[in-house]
Amino acid sequence: MSGALLRKELSEHGAVLGVTALLAALVLFALLVQAESELGGRFVGLTRFSMLFGFLIPIVLANRLLVREYAGRTQLFLETLPLGRARAFATKWLLGCVLSMLTAVLAWAWTVETIVETEALGLRDALAPLPAVLTFWFTAWCFASMAGMLGRYRYVVWAIAALLVVVLESVTGMSPAEAPVLRLLGSDVQMGRALPEPSAFAVALGIALVSLAGAAALALIGSGAMPSALAQRMTARERVFVLVGIVAAATLSAVLERSPELPPFEIADGERVEGRHVRVGVMPTADFDAARARSLAHILADDADSLIDALSLEVEPAIFVLPQQGLDRDRMQRASLSGSKGVVIRIASDAPLDRVRALVGHALIVDSTRGRALREDRHVLLDGLSAYWALRDDADARRLWRLRAAAAGRPLREDDLALWSQTMERLGECTSLAVAFGAFEALVERLGVDAALALMADVFRTPPDDFRVLFEAAPEARLARSGVGFAALAAQTEAALGAVRERHRELLAGRPAVDARIEQRTDAGPGNSIEVHVDGAERFTVHYARLRPWAGSVGETPRLDVQGSRAVLPIAPIRGDRVFVAVEVDDAALDCPIRIAAERVTIR
């Protein structure tokens, strides 16, 4: 210690430290008053004060005693005096330590003084929190002094420490109050019940000693040149680097954030079936009796259990089917659940069973892959697999679906599978699902059932819930490793569909020829309109949607049922608008709506 240096420090920083002490006293007073009336727990005010000023005061002290000396280059002047570098550092460090600890002791004393005004407090109880509080302040000062020796990077070090606490919470779910050092001021200390466990002290003191060693090393090694260099202002490049680092760290932290664990959807009503992995409920209605509901529940439970086993899916959901009157036969809606997890589907009472089963399988895989199964590079495999699974024991349905796929107009190409959203837009839901089924059947034929399912288990494996998901292999690469790329798969599917076309040439040729035309009109009165003309069908439906400027996929489309040959869409687009229009007619031979035109219209 150097008395002269000590006096210099006190006279140089006395005013700032005095103001800080006054501010700290005001905050402590407010916390103690609040603790008395609201917070409960004898030492809550003290611990909250320590949480705030236990960091703030060491930071102020480190800034004044250490950073300022190096940043102002007065350290060089100090070093020309007959005062060793180690002695100067020790004097400053000990002064900061004593002032920190003194603040902690005074805050504790004031807290005790406040407590004894209202309740009896023995000396032992009064002293109970002191070791934890003093260790906390000591550790905070050691860390602040180490950070201070890093000069312009000191706040970066504090930010990293704060980020570690956040990441710890995100990754392990550990509350910040349970983080190292912060644990010292946990609820036991707040309530004055007990001290934290010894490991909390050991960890905090370990951090303190490492920080002290780091600070001393920075001050003494290499002629002390490093802190002088670090104390200078950041360059513009460094500022940008730090900013980018903070943004990257925040992003990483967000990516690492755990998804909340939701409870399974509660099935209280309807016909219920407990499967090995899933619980299924189907609600009977006036036109969907209990026996049918029970049968559907059994089928869905069997589908789901076997699919989960085959693909090792990490889901054990509740599945609930709600038949509703008035819904279109081909329209199936999955409810969006916010507070629970599960698959809740609304269907028409006369909804085709194969489509319902396929939809449930589809939903299971989507949930198990956290939605990644819907990505463009694997969506066709998802649709194909879920259809294949739903039809695995129904030969008639498989024949019908092959026929639907064979009726899908132009020959299948690689791009039709790789750019699946465009294919779905062009073919409509019924035909595109049939094509996906056809492609998956071709895959099974090529690899065999077991290998194809093993491949799907790999493609639809539950991904990690953090940034590691960025490094997963693309499905096409996995397909290629199995010797089946999208090109080969498209060719093999087209060959199989060609054979179906050949086999059912008469049936397909006998279907009514339907033609659709989509026109945009601009009239002086009503303005812009879109008209659809259909020849060869008495009824048709139009699906349409106004596309947002940056929208890639069409999304949900309202539906217009038309009796006749002409329809005007009930929208008034303005110049520059993009509108998706698709026309479908029911095809009796294929037993599903067939899309005969689909177009993205830009209003001129």
Place this chain on the structure above:
Amino acid sequence: MQFAIRLDDLRVRYGRVRALDGLTLAVPRGEIYGFLGRNGAGKTTTLHALMGIVRPAGGEIELLGRRMRRVPVAIKRSIGYVSQAQSFYPWMTAARLGRFVGSFYPTWDDEEFKRLLRVLDVPRDRRSAELSGGTRVKLALALALAPRPPLLLLDEPTSGLDPVARAEFNDLVSAMAAERGTTVFFSSHLVDEVESIATHVGIIQAGRICVEGRVDDLRRCVRRVVGADSNELLPPSFERVRDDVWHAADPALWDALEQSDAVMVEPLSLHEIFLAFARTDAGLSAAA
């Protein structure tokens, strides 16, 4: 001869840079030693090594009769130091600085400090941040001289001063050295200034001493040779410094050469000698 400073093969490195690369010099007690060198030659590093601010990687330091590897605090109490840039606490007045600095020196003479402030015309009660550059240098000199140190180290202290202030500063240093027998080690790249007050001079180049000795001896030992191809005419005891400038360790060799008609020998100013050595890439490790 007694020496206040002796450096033997001193080496200081900053990372890969060899700031001092085997520096060897000797400063006799009671003399004013001008330490000449270009910017970056190693002058300030030498003074920092003498003050214990940087740790040498090798070599030996002898200060005031004590040999050491690193300069201890006890020795620093016998050294007055004026640095190139004055990094005083800006909020301290001259008087406050005196009290602060004085508390580290057992030999501090407060009356002498006050006298020096008066002589140097430094206001006692003005904060150092409010002082001009010249006044700050004078304050630094007063702080360095008040403990009455036997050794005064000056690191280009006058580089920011006007000619009058520089002359006043140098006069005071010369007077103090003469009055108290203080040894002054005075680094500069201003040759005229060194020539005006120094009794000894050393020229440093790339971390090594090229040449050192009494100023008069140096002038006698380093001269210009004009005429025929001196390379063939001069004996091996003469070493070429640069172009037509030659160095002979014994001045008597020059006297003999002046008698011959083959060449014409011209004396050089210290300025010319400095230029000849400082421009030479390979330094001459000779002592005059």
